[in-house]
Amino acid sequence: MSKIDELRKRYLALGHAIQTGVAYELEKEPRSGTPKHLRTGLNMAMVEHGALVRLLIKKGLITEEEYFEEVIAGLEDEKRGYEERLQALYGGKTKIKLL
Numbered sequence: 375m376s377k378i379d380e381l382r383k384r385y386l387a388l389g390h391a392i393q394t395g396v397a398y399e400l401e402k403e404p405r406s407g408t409p410k411h412l413r414t415g416l417n418m419a420m421v422e423h424g425a426l427v428r429l430l431i432k433k434g435l436i437t438e439e440e441y442f443e444e445v446i447a448g449l450e451d452e453k454r455g456y457e458e459r460l461q462a463l464y465g466g467k468t469k470i471k472l473l
Contacts, residue, residue, distance in 0.1 A: 381442035387472040388449035394470050395456025402463045 375383075399406060430436045453470055460468040 377439055378442065381439065381446055384446050385442060385449065388446065388453055390473050391453045391470040392449065392456060395453065395460060398460055399456065399463065 396407075427436075427441055431438060431441065457468050457470055460470075
């Protein structure tokens with residue numbers, strides 16, 4: 375398995391972990407997100423992010439591997455943040471498992 379394949383696999387696993395954190399947070403705090411606001415923000419962020427990444431790679435400023443390494447680092451931070459918030463909401467020591 376190539377480094378890019380490994381990074382993509384980790385990316386998907388962390389995305390699922392964050393999705394789990396969002397679901398449990400919404401269960402306790404439903405006002406933390408409404409569908410219209412979430413969908414609009416998500417669509418805008420995805421389009422802008424994708425365009426910027428394509429441009430940076432095209433210009434040779436970053437590589438795909440560097441991109442994925444930084445995204446993974448950010449997702450790890452996001453996962454930890456959800457674990458901390460879920461611990462505050464539910465108590466105990468909460469860890470979101472990766473697939």
